[in-house]
Amino acid sequence: MGVEIKVQDLTKSFGRSLIWKDVSLTVPAGEICVMLGPSGTGKSVLLKTLIGLLKPDYGSVVIEGTDIASCSEKDLYEIRKLFGVLFQDGAMFGSMNLYDNVAFPLREHTRKTESDIRAVVMEKMELVGLVGAEDKLPGEISGGMRKRAGLARALVLDPEIVLFDEPDSGLDPVRTSFLNQLIVDLNAQIDATMLIVTHDVNTARTVPDNIGLLYHKHLAMFGPREMLLSSEEPVVRQFLNAQMIGPIGMSEEKDADELESEKGQELPPLPPIPMQLDPSNGIHRRSQREPGLWCRENGVTPPPGSFDENMSMAPGAF
Incomplete structure (x- = not known):
């Protein structure tokens, strides 16, 4: 069973550069959440702050009653045992084969025998489809295989929270689809709390229970998937529906002239919610909601064609 992450008034800067301010959200226990945002908005910084690798300037991150933003190193060490993290590039030790990479957390944090470690490692490698590749070095396999090996390593301690830092980065659409399915299947099996940082709009529209969007140094919105996919909030609508019209430009924000030139242009209709x-x-x-439930409960009419099981989500479908 996963655990809740409660973030309150979180603020982080590097020197005079403010990354984000007053970020507050609750990542519900056992649910899948996605955090989106234009490049450079501090999504990876948020993940590092949630696991205590970075200290915020202000605010709190409470997990099982412990504020990891202000707790002792000893308490932080114990809380980190709840986490599994899949880093962008897999973060494999280049001199170790995949088996030893996956076994590393068990050897560091448990007193299991080598036979017990082998049983756990092979179970997780089978889970991610890497049985038979355990003797290979990270440099001998594809990026997709490294991602799956990194995921196996993130799972060996049976974490209650799993963080994914751009798991689809560098993967083709087919491998991204397989990885998305694997994440959903894992959540069904282990019921862990999952937070995914990604730029992939298809992932955001089809995988999570909840979506958040970081923009312009703040959290623009966070809530149930259907709430954001039916939102008329300009930045949310633009990003989630891959539209050019809106406040986001090639640099994070469009300038006044760009926004002025868009005045009077009709926004494309919201695409159907898949x-x-x-x-x-x-x-x-357990955390999966009935299609359309949030919309009905909140009196929101979803875009025409929403929740059609035959609706195509191929590239260019929205």
């Missing part, structure tokens, strides 16, 4: 990705076994996850 069905959420189901686990491979077809059994709904």
